[in-house]
Amino acid sequence: MTSPLTRPRRKNPVLRTRLPNLPPGGRSRVALGLTAAAALGRFELQCCRDCGKVQYPPSEACQVCLSERLQWREQSGAGELLAVTELAHSNDLFFRERLPWRLGMVRLDCAVTVVAHLHGDCAAAGARVRVEAVLDRSGQGVLIAMPDKETAHMADDPQLREFTCDPKYRKVLVTDGRTAVGQAIVHSLIRAGADLIWVGQSEPWKQFPGIEALRTLPQVSLVPLDLSDSEAVSELCAEIGGRVDIVINNAELHRPFGIAARAGIEAARAEMDINYFGLLRLAQGLGPALRARGADGQSSAVAWVNLLSIYALSNYPPHGTFSASKAAALSLAQCLRAEMRPAGVRVINVFPGPIDDEWNQTVLPPKVSAAALATAITRALQQGIEDVFPGDVAQEWLARWRDNPKALERELAG
Amino acid sequence: MDKRSARRGYEGVVAVVPITVPYVRYSIRTAHWFLARVLAELIRASGIDKASIDGLCVSSFTLAPDTAIGLTQHLGVSPRWLDHIPLGGASGVVALRRAARAVQCGDAQVVACISGDTNHVDSFRLTLSNFSSFARDAVYPYGAGGPNASFAFLTANYMREFGLERADFGKLCVAQRDNALRYPQALFKRPLGLQEYLDARPIAEPLRLFDCVMPCAGAEGFLVMSADRARSLGLAAVQVLGTIERHNSYPDDPVQVRGGWAMDRDDLYAQAGRGPQDVDLMQAYDDYPVISLMQIEDLGFCQKGEGARFIREHSFTWDGNFPFNTSGGQLSVGQAGAAGGYLGMIEALRQLTDAAADRQVAKAQTALVSGFGMINFDRGLASGAALLGRA
Numbered sequence: 132m133t134s135p136l137t138r139p140r141r142k143n144p145v146l147r148t149r150l151p152n153l154p155p156g157g158r159s160r161v162a163l164g165l166t167a168a169a170a171l172g173r174f175e176l177q178c179c180r181d182c183g184k185v186q187y188p189p190s191e192a193c194q195v196c197l198s199e200r201l202q203w204r205e206q207s208g209a210g211e212l213l214a215v216t217e218l219a220h221s222n223d224l225f226f227r228e229r230l231p232w233r234l235g236m237v238r239l240d241c242a243v244t245v246v247a248h249l250h251g252d253c254a255a256a257g258a259r260v261r262v263e264a265v266l267d268r269s270g271q272g273v274l275i276a277m278p279d280k281e282t283a284h285m286a287d288d289p290q291l292r293e294f295t296c297d298p299k300y301r302k303v304l305v306t307d308g309r310t311a312v313g314q315a316i317v318h319s320l321i322r323a324g325a326d327l328i329w330v331g332q333s334e335p336w337k338q339f340p341g342i343e344a345l346r347t348l349p350q351v352s353l354v355p356l357d358l359s360d361s362e363a364v365s366e367l368c369a370e371i372g373g374r375v376d377i378v379i380n381n382a383e384l385h386r387p388f389g390i391a392a393r394a395g396i397e398a399a400r401a402e403m404d405i406n407y408f409g410l411l412r413l414a415q416g417l418g419p420a421l422r423a424r425g426a427d428g429q430s431s432a433v434a435w436v437n438l439l440s441i442y443a444l445s446n447y448p449p450h451g452t453f454s455a456s457k458a459a460a461l462s463l464a465q466c467l468r469a470e471m472r473p474a475g476v477r478v479i480n481v482f483p484g485p486i487d488d489e490w491n492q493t494v495l496p497p498k499v500s501a502a503a504l505a506t507a508i509t510r511a512l513q514q515g516i517e518d519v520f521p522g523d524v525a526q527e528w529l530a531r532w533r534d535n536p537k538a539l540e541r542e543l544a545g
Numbered sequence: 546m547d548k549r550s551a552r553r554g555y556e557g558v559v560a561v562v563p564i565t566v567p568y569v570r571y572s573i574r575t576a577h578w579f580l581a582r583v584l585a586e587l588i589r590a591s592g593i594d595k596a597s598i599d600g601l602c603v604s605s606f607t608l609a610p611d612t613a614i615g616l617t618q619h620l621g622v623s624p625r626w627l628d629h630i631p632l633g634g635a636s637g638v639v640a641l642r643r644a645a646r647a648v649q650c651g652d653a654q655v656v657a658c659i660s661g662d663t664n665h666v667d668s669f670r671l672t673l674s675n676f677s678s679f680a681r682d683a684v685y686p687y688g689a690g691g692p693n694a695s696f697a698f699l700t701a702n703y704m705r706e707f708g709l710e711r712a713d714f715g716k717l718c719v720a721q722r723d724n725a726l727r728y729p730q731a732l733f734k735r736p737l738g739l740q741e742y743l744d745a746r747p748i749a750e751p752l753r754l755f756d757c758v759m760p761c762a763g764a765e766g767f768l769v770m771s772a773d774r775a776r777s778l779g780l781a782a783v784q785v786l787g788t789i790e791r792h793n794s795y796p797d798d799p800v801q802v803r804g805g806w807a808m809d810r811d812d813l814y815a816q817a818g819r820g821p822q823d824v825d826l827m828q829a830y831d832d833y834p835v836i837s838l839m840q841i842e843d844l845g846f847c848q849k850g851e852g853a854r855f856i857r858e859h860s861f862t863w864d865g866n867f868p869f870n871t872s873g874g875q876l877s878v879g880q881a882g883a884a885g886g887y888l889g890m891i892e893a894l895r896q897l898t899d900a901a902a903d904r905q906v907a908k909a910q911t912a913l914v915s916g917f918g919m920i921n922f923d924r925g926l927a928s929g930a931a932l933l934g935r936a
């Protein structure tokens with residue numbers, strides 16, 4: 132049984148912080164199919180469209196009929212644990228620092244044998260297990276065998292925590308506490324066991340609904356933060372940078388216009404200043420500190436969450452400038468992800484459909500509620516998912532975009 | 546065993562001059578150096594000149610970026626028959642059978658079969674991380690334990706399925722260490738007791754220290770030529786009675802409990818006209834003891850699953866009732882990369898030519914050499930075996 136995590140003791144400032152090492156990240160191109168699915172929280176294997184054979188490890192041809200028509204399809208992961216080992220020795224620095232390390236060989240019900248990391252609550256060989264695909268600290272998809280039934284404190288398994296970004300006992304910065312989304316994120320993080328939450332507040336002299344309720348929460352510390360103000364951003368980063376484990380950048384500016392409906396560029400510039408340059412300012416301020424603490428014990432720096440929009444994938448003309456600013460932020464987030472990778476800090480991009488707020492007033496439902504969006508973000512942290520598409524609209528747009536991006540462009544043009 | 550093999554035999558072809566370039570734990574030399582040393586020794590020991598070697602067969606893990614062809618220029622040879630066999634532990638058997646056919650059919654007259662690797666301080670890790678694309682994609686990211694992790698699974702499964710205990714594997718390891726004490730090239734010079742084996746530090750449970758080979762540097766080699774040529778050179782020769790090889794056998798087995806030997810052993814014995822009861826000594830590929838046992842079972846010395854009883858009823862030292870890995874095997878000599886796939890072949894050639902000094906198996910007439918190699922993903926893919934007879 133997993134022993135529940137305990138609140139980490141205050142760090143001795145004299146001790147050297149362990150430098151991050153990554154697990155082996157080399158993969159063949161075809162194997163990145165596993166990573167692509169794991170980034171979305173899905174376990175997919177190659178399946179032959181001609182003979183139906185499921186195969187693993189990934190390859191360029193069907194091992195039965197030699198067909199090249201291979202498709203990644205979602206798997207249940209159900210299987211039998213055939214054998215267990217516990218490594219007491221490893222040739223890799225990342226694992227050497229984490230020994231002993233448990234592994235299992237699993238026969239999936241789809242007649243495929245896999246090697247997987249092993250959750251500590253999996254029973255002995257012969258037990259039923261459920262294999263999941265998760266991202267490891269190098270950002271690559273790997274398999275982990277989980278007990279087939281929920282166990283107590285399951286998320287606290289030390290090996291599992293090497294793959295997830297669980298907020299439990301971690302310190303989080305939420306960049307904007309004024310919005311319903313921001314406040315829902317804070318409440319969700321508290322339910323997930325976050326240790327301390329700095330909540331950003333621009334224009335602190337103004338009263339926003341819900342802010343006072345946040346102020347009364349023992350885990351919450353309200354901090355002045357305006358992402359359009361370079362100096363203010365660096366000041367805050369200098370103050371809390373060495374302690375932040377998770378950044379959730381939910382600050383955004385949203386004005387519903389395209390090109391023709393409004394003269395001048397002021398509104399669009401303001402959107403860019405928060406949605407794009409705000410991310411850049413924050414990343415320059417906090418990035419180095421997070422990178423330095425990627426392997427800082429039980430509660431290391433683990434994740435950076437960007438609240439983007441499904442409009443970042445393909446421009447939604449009625450909200451054209453907002454879409455453009457989110458597309459810019461998406462591109463920058465990919466850069467941030469590459470720069471965070473050597474430290475094992477995961478960059479999670481959240482692509483909600485229209486949020487049920489005042490700026491989407493004229494957008495038809497379904498819309499994502501603040502609470503649902505907050506839950507999706509916390510869940511992504513707990514499960515280590517990298518790209519999150521909360522809400523039915525986002526899921527549908529994603530499916531259309533993956534199927535044919537040009538078709539989606541025409542459809543969105545109305 | 547009266548089933549006739551449809552394949553031709555290897556009449557008139559022999560293997561001669563088993564050579565070992567002394568093993569060292571680490572070396573600053575390259576694989577090229579070790580392969581040059583073994584070829585030089587083959588020439589010196591056989592008394593033929595370099596130009597007479599018209600066939601060359603090479604196995605090595607650390608020769609990169611070169612292969613056999615590049616090596617011809619390093620060694621200054623102009624063979625008319627060249628092979629590069631990247632089959633790890635099956636290399637020795639496969640080299641012998643291919644070279645034997647080349648000589649038998651006249652494509653070459655004298656084939657030098659050589660195998661060797663260096664071992665720098667970091668070369669084992671580098672070999673592991675790039676061993677195969679499946680290993681890189683689906684094994685190495687899982688703890689980077691290398692073959693230890695993969696064989697831990699096979700061993701754990703074997704123990705669970707067939708009721709083996711660690712002490713059974715320990716008996717094989719202890720006997721091999723006894724054998725190694727009589728083999729001067731062995732890197733392990735101290736006796737090993739069963740308790741010491743059982744209490745050794747864990748590597749990847751159920752594997753502990755003495756279940757795992759120690760990587761080292763070294764080289765092995767032998768010559769294949771006609772019996773007539775060997776006789777005229779005055780070389781002690783060994784007959785090739787029968788050989789098999791098989792790759793990626795039983796791909797539908799969920800976890801490996803058998804290898805290609807189980808598919809082909811009848812053919813092997815039929816080609817040789819001999820059976821398991823005729824085998825005086827066995828040299829198996831022993832990167833881990835579970836693989837030794839798999840070969841004993843699959844080559845017909847007992848039924849699958851009866852290995853525990855077989856081990857308990859036999860003794861495996863050079864003077865025991867089942868002489869096994871009589872130079873100590875890789876577990877007690879060291880694993881010099883691909884040369885590990887030649888170790889048993891070289892020892893069998895010595896035993897059948899009375900060159901095994903104070904570990905000589907009395908009245909050895911027939912030897913069985915078995916090879917196993919290349920754990921690509923979850924199982925070893927290559928298997929092979931050869932029956933050799935005193936000429």
Ligand SMILES: [Zn+2]
Nearest residue numbers: 179182193196
């Ligand atoms: Zn197929």
